[in-house]
Amino acid sequence: MSDLSPTRSPESNMDDSRSEADAVSMPLIAPLAAEQQSVSIETREVVFDLKDINVYYGTALALEGVTMQIYKNVITAMIGPSGCGKSTFVRSLNRMNDSIPGFRLTGNALYHGNDIYASSVDPVEVRRRIGMVFQKPNPFPKSIYDNVAWAPRILGMRSGLDERVEQALRGAALWDEVKDRLKRSALGLSGGQQQRLCIARSIAIEPDVLLLDEPASALDPIATASIEELMHQLKRDYTLVIVTHNMQQAARVAERTAFFSLEVSEGKRTGVLVEYDDTTKIFTRPSDKRTEDYVTGRFG
Amino acid sequence: MRRHFGDRFGDGVLFGLTVLASLVAMALIVAIIYQVINGASLAVSTYGLSFLGHTTWNPVTNTYGAGSFIYGTLVTSGGALLLAAPLGIAIGLYLSLLASRRVGAVIGPLVELLAAIPSVILGLWGIVILGPFLRSSIESALHSALGWIPLFGQASLTGLGLFTAILILTIMALPIIASITRDLFLSVAPELKDGALALGVTRWEMVRGVVLSSTRPGIASACILGLSRALGEAIAVLQVIGGGSQSLIHGNLFANGDTLASRIASQILDNVTKLQTPSVFYLALILLVIELIVNLAARWIVHHYRLPDQAAT
Ligand SMILES: Nc1ncnc2c1ncn2[C@@H]1O[C@H](COP(=O)(O)OP(=O)(O)O)[C@@H](O)[C@H]1O
Ligand SMILES: [Mg+2]
Numbered sequence: 001m002s003d004l005s006p007t008r009s010p011e012s013n014m015d016d017s018r019s020e021a022d023a024v025s026m027p028l029i030a031p032l033a034a035e036q037q038s039v040s041i042e043t044r045e046v047v048f049d050l051k052d053i054n055v056y057y058g059t060a061l062a063l064e065g066v067t068m069q070i071y072k073n074v075i076t077a078m079i080g081p082s083g084c085g086k087s088t089f090v091r092s093l094n095r096m097n098d099s100i101p102g103f104r105l106t107g108n109a110l111y112h113g114n115d116i117y118a119s120s121v122d123p124v125e126v127r128r129r130i131g132m133v134f135q136k137p138n139p140f141p142k143s144i145y146d147n148v149a150w151a152p153r154i155l156g157m158r159s160g161l162d163e164r165v166e167q168a169l170r171g172a173a174l175w176d177e178v179k180d181r182l183k184r185s186a187l188g189l190s191g192g193q194q195q196r197l198c199i200a201r202s203i204a205i206e207p208d209v210l211l212l213d214e215p216a217s218a219l220d221p222i223a224t225a226s227i228e229e230l231m232h233q234l235k236r237d238y239t240l241v242i243v244t245h246n247m248q249q250a251a252r253v254a255e256r257t258a259f260f261s262l263e264v265s266e267g268k269r270t271g272v273l274v275e276y277d278d279t280t281k282i283f284t285r286p287s288d289k290r291t292e293d294y295v296t297g298r299f300g
Numbered sequence: 301m302r303r304h305f306g307d308r309f310g311d312g313v314l315f316g317l318t319v320l321a322s323l324v325a326m327a328l329i330v331a332i333i334y335q336v337i338n339g340a341s342l343a344v345s346t347y348g349l350s351f352l353g354h355t356t357w358n359p360v361t362n363t364y365g366a367g368s369f370i371y372g373t374l375v376t377s378g379g380a381l382l383l384a385a386p387l388g389i390a391i392g393l394y395l396s397l398l399a400s401r402r403v404g405a406v407i408g409p410l411v412e413l414l415a416a417i418p419s420v421i422l423g424l425w426g427i428v429i430l431g432p433f434l435r436s437s438i439e440s441a442l443h444s445a446l447g448w449i450p451l452f453g454q455a456s457l458t459g460l461g462l463f464t465a466i467l468i469l470t471i472m473a474l475p476i477i478a479s480i481t482r483d484l485f486l487s488v489a490p491e492l493k494d495g496a497l498a499l500g501v502t503r504w505e506m507v508r509g510v511v512l513s514s515t516r517p518g519i520a521s522a523c524i525l526g527l528s529r530a531l532g533e534a535i536a537v538l539q540v541i542g543g544g545s546q547s548l549i550h551g552n553l554f555a556n557g558d559t560l561a562s563r564i565a566s567q568i569l570d571n572v573t574k575l576q577t578p579s580v581f582y583l584a585l586i587l588l589v590i591e592l593i594v595n596l597a598a599r600w601i602v603h604h605y606r607l608p609d610q611a612a613t
Contacts, residue, residue: 096498101401128500138491141514150509151499198495205499 044071047209047239048093051108055088058102062088063271066107068258075231075240077250077279080260080294085271086243089260090211093241094130095123112208128155131202135214137194139186139201144169144178147186147197148204155205164204171237172200173230192223196230203238210234212242216249228253247295250279257282259291336588339581346575351582355547357563359572364579366586368548372557373590375462376537377530379553380469384530385523387470388477393507395478396485408482415475423539426468427460431540434467435459439554453552456542462557465541472533473526480522484515517602524598531591534565560587 048070055063063085070076078086088097095116097103109116116126140147148165157164165182169175174196178189186197195215202210212231216224231240231253244250250257258276262269275282275291286292343351343364354365391411395404439455446452455461488511496506512519542556543566560583567580 094498096494099497124500124502126500127498131500132494132498134491134494134498136491138489138495140492140495140510151496151501154501154505154509201495201499207500 044074046070047072047112049108049110049113051110053089053092053105053107053109055085055092055097056102056104056106057088057100061268061270063092064263066273068273068276070239070241071256072239073235073237074256075235075242075254077254077257078241078243078260079245079247079250079257080271080274081262082245083269083271084260084262086260087213088271090132090213090241090243093209093211094132095126096132098123128205129207130209130211131205131207132211132213133195133198133202133215136218137191137198139189139194139197141185141187143183144186144189144197145182148200151201151205157205168200168204169197171203171234172196173226173233174200190223192219192226195219195223195227199227199230199234203234207238209239209241212240214243214245217245224249247283251283254279259286259288259294261290261294333588336581336584340578340585343575343578343582344585346578347582351579352586355549356545357567357579358545359567359570359576360545362573362575364575364582366560366583369558369560369563369583370586370590371549372462372465372541373531373559373561373587375553375557376465376469376541376559377527379462379466380473380530381523381527383466383470384473384477384526388474388522388526389481389519391474391478392481392485393511395482397503397507397511408479411475411478413475414471415479419472419533419536420539422468422471423536426464426536426540430467431459431464433459434464435554439463443554450551451553453550453554455554456556458542460540460542461553461555462541463553465537465557465559466553468536468540469530469533472536473530476529477522477526480525481515481519484518484522485511488514520601521598524594524601527594528591531587531594532561534559534561538562538565560584560590 046069048068050069051067053063053066054061066089078089080086091097092105092109093111093116097105105117111126111130115121140150142150145165148168149161152158152161152164166175166179169178174193177193178197186194189197195218199210199215216227219227228249231242234240242250242253255278256276257279259274259282260271261274263272264270275286275288277287281287282291283295286295347354347364351364351366352370353367354363355367355371356363356365357368358364391407395408395411399407435455435458439452439459442452443455492510492514493506496510497503501509537559541558541562543558543562544556548557564580564583564587567576571577
């Protein structure tokens with residue numbers, strides 16, 4: 001698994017081939033087009049190269065034939081109707097599905113060129129590099145500080161722990177709100193703060209990729225806005241994949257959008273990737289009728 | 301209208317019944333404590349606190365003391381807790397987190413069935429099978445290998461003694477601790493476990509850092525319940541612990557001992573001298589106080605382990 005190491009550190013990453021404009025105060029309704037077309041997507045480094053991925057739960061085929069590439073330092077959104085396999089898909093990217101009885105994946109899932117489902121790969125190492133934030137904020141019943149410091153301590157990042165915790169909390173735009181109560185329980189935070197704490201917890205171990213499965217769906221609009229703003233800041237250092245059922249959210253935050261849909265045949269419902277392209281294209285000039293129906297709200 | 305009246309009447313009856321039931325329970329507790337104190341009063345006034353330190357109990361010579369039994373109670377219950385807690389927690393972890401659903405569905409109920417075995421039957425098994433087995437294999441082996449440690453002294457002829465009692469009490473406390481901790485671990489939100497695993501920690505690190513650490517008060521309560529079971533057990537202990545009228549305070553786990561509960565059970569129908577029954581009540585009083593202390597300790601532990609300002613904003 002040692003060859004799975006990401007080729008970057010958060011610092012080296014800052015001078016990537018990105019425009020600096022998105023660094024700090026990104027407006028919430030992002031002016032996507034201008035910024036995005038400045039760098040063509042083909043020149044980006046590929047983080048995930050997925051070929052013909054099928055996912056089964058027992059004998060049920062939940063996801064069929066997904067082929068796509070996910071690019072470095074880009075926010076990629078997954079949209080589609082409920083049950084079409086978005087969560088299944090992102091959870092497959094860091095082997096979070098391993099513990100689900102009956103889960104099986106076929107196809108080729110390459111991460112920086114390495115097959116993450118190869119038998120020699122330790123799923124713990126995969127998750128170490130590919131973090132995940134869940135739909136429901138799930139802070140540990142520990143102090144705010146310990147929520148962030150727990151994993152670094154276990155993973156042997158003990159030196160400069162205080163600074164690491166502060167950096168992570170700043171990175172998640174939470175520091176100013178909690179710096180005076182780090183020893184207090186995380187459970188006393190509001191939902192939006194808890195979710196940002198979960199993001200801080202994830203970035204404290206300096207992952208390469210952050211997967212976010214509907215991270216704002218349990219939050220109010222103000223908390224949602226702060227999460228979205230945060231994502232714009234995070235993509236400088238991380239590759240982000242966000243699942244959302246909210247199309248406006250995808251349009252606001254993502255450069256690339258994948259539309260998943262449910263195919264029904266012989267009474268079996270299977271998720272498929274219908275279309276994957278620049279977000280602007282998906283929302284203005286989709287090439288598939290099903291995408292168009294969905295993004296214009298005509299989806300049944 | 302009539303239904304309305306009926307509802308109200310029903311409410312009133314229900315309320316009355318619940319109040320009555322609580323009052324009866326309270327009255328019973330008060331009455332029992334009063335009668336234990338009352339029954340013990342002659343022994344208390346005769347011996348005072350020196351009863352606690354006196355180590356022989358011999359109705360023939362009219363000498364009574366609780367020292368040996370307090371010692372035996374602490375050793376057997378403490379020993380049983382020491383064995384049952386890690387084992388029970390391990391079983392709880394296994395059943396809740398590691399076992400496949402099918403294996404869990406078989407082993408889980410089996411563990412609970414262990415709690416359903418009447419203690420007198422467990423004691424019988426202790427006399428006939430466990431005791432002789434321990435004596436011939438385990439105790440003699442431990443004695444010859446580690447005999448220089450006072451704990452592993454000469455085995456008793458029957459195989460009965462403190463060690464056998466500890467094992468029997470362990471078997472009794474085990475299902476309590478295992479089933480409570482299993483339910484406790486199952487109650488830890490799957491989101492928390494996922495959240496931990498997503499940080500690139502191993503399963504065991506997740507268990508230690510999230511499952512065990514967030515359920516510490518519950519684990520402590522489970523252990524205290526197991527301990528209470530061990531402290532109060534009389535019949536099975538009486539069957540396997542050996543007893544005797546001499547002082548039973550010694551370091552040898554393989555020799556005879558006795559506990560408060562067991563001595564109460566064996567003596568209560570005897571009345572050789574006037575002081576015997578009051579002395580038995582005195583033993584009961586001591587046992588009550590020990591249970592009370594254990595329960596208070598449990599409350600303190602639960603309170604102490606509460607997360608920093610879980611209640612605070
Ligand atoms: N743990 C599981 N076991 C069995 N089937 C599952 C499991 N999780 C999801 N599924 C099935 O997989 C399909 C896709 O679900 P999911 O990935 O949660 O969709 P989405 O996130 O797009 O709503 C659904 O049909 C769902 O019933
Ligand atoms: Mg989902």
